[in-house]
Amino acid sequence: MTTGTTSTTEPGGPDAEVNVFAVELERWRDVRGFSRAALAKAMGYDRSYVSKVLSGAERPSETFAGHAEAALQAGGALRSAFRDFEANRPAKARPVVGPVADTAAGMGGLVVDHDDATLRYEDGAYRLSQRRHLVNQGTEPITRYLIRISVDRYPGDPERSNQLYSENPLSWDEIDLHAWHGRGRANPMDWTAHHDRDAFKEVWLLFSGAHGHFPLYPGESCWIEYEYTVTETHWGNWFQRAVRLPTRTLSVCLDFPAELGASVWGLHTSMTAQAAPFATAIGRDDTGDRHIFSWSCEDPPLHARYRLEWDFRGRAARTAGASPSKVMASLGIVQDTDPALRQVARRFDLPTEAEDARRVVTELNSAAERVAQAHTFGKGMGVAAPQIGIDRAVAIVRTPDGEAITLFNPTIIESGGEVDEQYEGCLSFFDVRGRVPRPHVIHVEHADIDGQTKITVFERGVARLVAHEVDHLNGKLYTDRMRDGVEPIPVEQYRGTGSTWKY
Structure with a gap:
């Protein structure tokens, strides 16, 4: 979509009297001691857009005026100024918008x-x-x-x-x-x-x-x-x-x-x-x-x-000092007592089931956002569909450097390099951490949303994150990978929270 420019007046220009809203907004910004950036943040708008309204380069909306009123506590002055501005401003040339695509019948243009x-x-x-x-x-x-x-x-x-x-x-x-x-x-x-x-x-x-x-x-x-x-x-x-x-x-x-x-x-x-x-x-x-x-x-x-x-959150069954696992359960993460975590997840038929696949990925990202607000993950994190109660073969991984990985129907087809043993945690039993041996390199065959098969090579910490989630889709937990005689330790004894993988 392309837009043309809209003629406007500057607050201090010859037509300043018709842009009373910009003048009043600038006055209240100064009264409250807000910078333009702080005002934009308080209003929930982009800083450049607020600056354009203040300078007269953008016409404010009624909703914008309401947000400004709430942020600056102007006692109704900004709403009144907006009404005056709307009543007195001359007709403006409307923005020129490019061709309309994919509109419903009867709404073209x-x-x-x-x-x-x-x-x-x-x-x-x-x-x-x-x-x-x-x-x-x-x-x-x-x-x-x-x-x-x-x-x-x-x-x-x-x-x-x-x-x-x-x-x-x-x-x-x-x-x-x-x-x-x-x-x-x-x-x-x-x-x-x-x-x-x-x-x-x-x-x-x-x-x-x-x-x-x-x-x-x-x-x-x-x-x-x-x-x-x-x-x-x-x-x-x-x-x-x-x-x-x-x-x-x-x-x-x-x-x-x-x-x-x-x-x-x-x-x-x-x-x-x-x-x-x-x-x-x-x-x-x-x-x-x-x-x-x-x-x-x-x-x-x-x-x-x-x-x-x-x-x-005020409705959730959380109390001060709740265990990590109870917190994760309250965030919608299925816990290890649920037999669903021991089942092999159903694969997607892509692209036929593309819409269902998108919906599941949206739910996984939503769960990841909730969890990320409750805990710091220095090593990255992942969520598999069975962990949010959905029996489908898809998982997401967020790496320590912010990369987002989505894997449909993943299978580890090859592994190599050294094998090392590091602590892992699982959202489905977050009260403990366990040392798990994993290879440094894995080759994963997976599909994209269009059903195309691809092979991706993951290394070191990211390989560990991906392998953990692939295990979930196969009904396995990291405790199944631990060496005989080795037991998880309570999270209180774990000293690696917030740190990155060690290689």
């Missing part, structure tokens, strides 16, 4: 100027409020907009999810969908179901309602908003935004009760199996009895997926 979602949790249910500022850059009027409601209580485990929704399907009564057109929910929108499945709904929001028809004509823009509810019986601890139309700004707000002690993180995924943490930090604002988490990005690429996940 549609561009999303701002996509803003707020997910609020209360009394066992999630309520999503979704606002979008749409621009019709096509040649035909737009009379409907397709939305998707897709839930998954057990992402990464499709069999378990299918069973849940076949026995207890998501219903229209539970969703309680409402939609509006225009600022301030001016006009209710009619809607009609497009697809109705147990865990998946697609809906056409119609640009019509009790106030007649209001198509979005070429060159025009409008706000639409819709809300729906899903109980936690149907919705897991995750929320994903998939970029299906050219989008300028994407923002998300998660609103949780403070008593739940929510911890939030984000993963950016694409059509490949790879996942990476968000490039910008997730902001947090503790207001009264609520914890508000906010995140945004500019010009997200088409087909990108931004996934926020959370853990309600």
Whole structure:
């Protein structure tokens, strides 16, 4: 997606009077003693974007103004300045956006100027409020907009999810969908179901309602908003935004009760199996009895997926001084008493099962993020699908230098070099560490997401990490590899936490 430039005014230029928001924002930044970098961090925005708003090179959004108000505690002054700015600013040339690809029928030429979602949790249910500022850059009027409601209580485990929704399907009564057109929910929108499945709904929001028809004509823009509810019986601890139309700004707000002690993180995924943490930090604002988490990005690429996940730590059965194994169990790691760890994992049929494979990898990365927040891994770490209760042959490894390795259907076909013995730990029985002999070099045959077979050579510490995870997929634990007569030691006696492998 390419964008043109938008004409703007400088705060101190001849048209400064129309950019009252930039002037007011700069004043409150100075009052509170925030640097531009500190303000950006407090708001959960990229520093360069905040700087552009301050200089007048970027037009602020209503959501941006709200985040600025919360960060600077301006007593409503910034929201008021934004309203004045919107009311008085002259019409601007709209950004020129490149060709639209892969849009739903009836939405060609549609561009999303701002996509803003707020997910609020209360009394066992999630309520999503979704606002979008749409621009019709096509040649035909737009009379409907397709939305998707897709839930998954057990992402990464499709069999378990299918069973849940076949026995207890998501219903229209539970969703309680409402939609509006225009600022301030001016006009209710009619809607009609497009697809109705147990865990998946697609809906056409119609640009019509009790106030007649209001198509979005070429060159025009409008706000639409819709809300729906899903109980936690149907919705897991995750929320994903998939970029299906050219989008300028994407923002998300998660609103949780403070008593739940929510911890939030984000993963950016694409059509490949790879996942990476968000490039910008997730902001947090503790207001009264609520914890508000906010995140945004500019010009997200088409087909990108931004996934926020959370853990309600205040609800978890953790106490001060809990053993390492109990901590790992509370983070969703299957423990060694579970017979599932002694089974050979089912291989993927790739690329046929590529979508299932991506879902499992997303869950593995989510588990790795949770675990990494609870413990320091100087030697790197890995998680195999059976360790999170999924009977599939895939594992991820994060090396000490930050490399992410994903292995589908891995098999060690050759080993060589010296054999050394070093301590290993396992998330599935993390109270102990054991000395395990492993070769310095292993050759691993594995598949990629497209089903192509490849052979990768791993050495030394990374070879040890990979071999440990391959063992998990074959129903083996590192204790099976230890020499006769050698027993694991309590973690309290282990002195290698946080250190790297020794070679």
